[in-house]
Amino acid sequence: MAETELFSRDKIVGAITELSGKMRLPLAFIDMEGNYFTSGDDPRGQEESLHGDEHSLRRVPVYLGREMVGFVACGDGTAQGEAILNAAAVSLEMLFRLEKEIEDLSAEIVRVYEELSLIYSLSSKLGAELDIATICLQVVEEINRVLGVKTILLMLLDEKSGTLSIQYCTEKVRERVETMRVASSAEPFAQIFARKKCVVIPEGEAATGFPLPFKEALWVPLVTDNRNIGMLIAADKVNGKEFRSQEIKLIDALSGEIAAAIKKAQLYERIKKLFMSTVEALASAIDAKDPYTYGHSRRVAHISEAICRELGLPGEEIQFIELAALLHDIGKIGTPERILQKPGRLQPKEMEVIKEHPLQGAHILSTIDELQEVMAWIRQHHERYDGRGYPGKVTAEDIPLPARIIAIADSYDAMTSDRPYRKAMNPGKVMDIMDDLAGSQFDPHVFKAFKSVFLRRGARMTCEEDGVR
Ligand SMILES: [Fe+2]
Incomplete structure (x- = not known):
């Protein structure tokens, strides 16, 4: 037994010194590779005086389980010396066994710790995550940290x-x-879906036509609520070794959690889509009140989105701003059609009625807790940068940025569309008019972003995306 295999040299010397002291006889331990461990009192001193040859030291084998790991030796050839050696061998065997158990236990603790840390790390990451792509990336990173494989595929059903x-x-x-x-x-x-259990497939056993050759692959069905939602395939360990059963058990245990997180994100995605299509239907209902403004809400949403991207706003915020843009005129549901569709200029009293729609829109959304911010932006989409807008005469940066964005998109689309009282204006002319209003009606910084988008896209500002116009 090499000294580094189980014990350090110090530990073996310590044990031999202690035994020598207790039994009042210099003892040595010789491992299977011939390494010699002894206390300060070397038994070879006595041996040499008796026989002059260290190989004739009295020796008794020491076992660890069934494996012989070395000898305990002394230079006393008497019956008493023999008895002492046998007792020393038993003591050393007990010590080695104990050390082995401690070592096995330590390795087990390390393994369990690694498993728990993977489960904890993955659970805490996946718990709050609702984006499928992010979930998949986190799953793959964590699994690769444990398995260390050359290839990972995550397939969804x-x-x-x-x-x-x-x-x-x-x-x-x-x-x-x-x-x-x-x-x-x-x-x-x-x-694998029928068994709903992890399987290791060796080379040659994969389905014909599966496009990736591999030596060994771990196939993990992703199952939640007894339904298969996908398959994770991890192929060929980087170190060239086979998958260990502990690793397979761990991945199997984690697969349920991974599947549940993906399913939750898929449901969230569906609810979000459903919500957005409901909002779009609502926006269409507003536009339908006035055939002249058909598609206006959707176009304002598209232009607002383009401005947001130009300003570099984060994706989640853009989604909310698009939502607000889609619903910006929802308050017009309460405006009489005879005013909305009146050909010719509106009377001051009729203008006052029209001007109520931002507050009415905010009132309609006031009961939905999740849309409180959106409600505020809708209330302020007719405010002007110079404070001469309505309903609050709020100025500059006191107007929320989304409301300043929607105001620009709204004005551009209104001027470039047919209205009961005038024909659509030429986009280039509209840009000239709006340019003059940057800094008074419009936020100059937001207008600059809008102008950049316009210069890139030209008059095709909205039809590129939605085909409405
Ligand atoms: Fe409006």
């Missing part, structure tokens, strides 16, 4: 078509698998 498509894959295989579609009824998917 489309329930309607029954096909699996790639949601995430390792960069080097992207080109080969990115557009891959596999029926969930194809093997080995069908069998």
